[in-house]
Amino acid sequence: MIHIECTWCDAELVLASLDAPSVHCPDCRVTVEFSPEPEAIALAA
Numbered sequence: 001m002i003h004i005e006c007t008w009c010d011a012e013l014v015l016a017s018l019d020a021p022s023v024h025c026p027d028c029r030v031t032v033e034f035s036p037e038p039e040a041i042a043l044a045a
């Protein structure tokens with residue numbers, strides 16, 4: 001489990017895994033999607 005802060009309300013959010021594509025904030029009722037890092041993808045390829 002990875003804990004991060006919501007971009008908008010600073011609430012603590014929990015990620016199931018590091019490669020989760022998005023996380024939902026129940027306080028803001030938004031789903032935050034993470035932009036894939038081109039360098040990380042290049043390294044994984």
Ligand SMILES: [Zn+2]
Nearest residue numbers: 006009025028
């Ligand atoms: Zn939030």
